[in-house]
Amino acid sequence: MNCKAYIEKCIDSFKFMIISCGVVFLTACATTSVSNTKYFLLDSTSKSSNATEMEPFTLGVGPVELASYLDQEGIASHTDDNQIEYSDDKRWAEPLDRNISQVLLSNLTILLPNQIIYPFPWKISQSPDYQMHIDIRRFGWFPNNRIALRAGVIIEDREDVIVFSGEQDIEFTAPESSYHSVVSTHNQLLERLSLRLVELLVKAISQEGA
Secondary structure: OOHHHHHHHHHHHHHHHHHHHHHHHHHHHHHHHHHHOEEEOOOOOOOHHHOOOOOOOEEEEEEEEEOHHHOOOEEEEEEEOOEEEEEEEEEEOOOHHHHHHHHHHHHHHHHOOOOEEEEOOOOOOOOOOEEEEEEEEEEEEEHHHEEEEEEEEEEEEOOOOEEEEEEEEEEEEOOOOOHHHHHHHHHHHHHHHHHHHHHHHHHHHHHHHO
């Protein structure tokens, strides 16, 4: 092998070594990134001891809509009331609007055990006696571990007459500055919202029957 061929072979070997090291490095980074990402789900925390006994009726829950700034994978934290950061490695395990809808549906099923409750969208043949529209306008982690929810609520009867329209504000303080504690407190917000929805519905039905 002449000198020129030998040098070219060495250069090719060196290039191969650099490329191989780069691939290993990138793979390691990607693996580390994936392994460090934690995913969280909201869950129902309502208790059957808080159930309300009423005459049977059907209830449609939804649509549940989110403010566009909440439609993110990363869990939002507010550095102040007007500034938001989204975590890169602490994420919701599924779209937040879907998860909130499922939790509210589960909570209301526990709190209204005698009623038939339909998730949105329901079949035309089901046509519920009452329908709840829920617009989540605030749902996040604020300074001093405040966890806050603001929801616009509209309740309509079978004839599309609005029997309630208003806004609900709920706030708790998370016991710790950890994501597990914060997500658990988010669950408490949805539990309290579910209780308020039942209260509003009971009041609306009693006023209709008066």
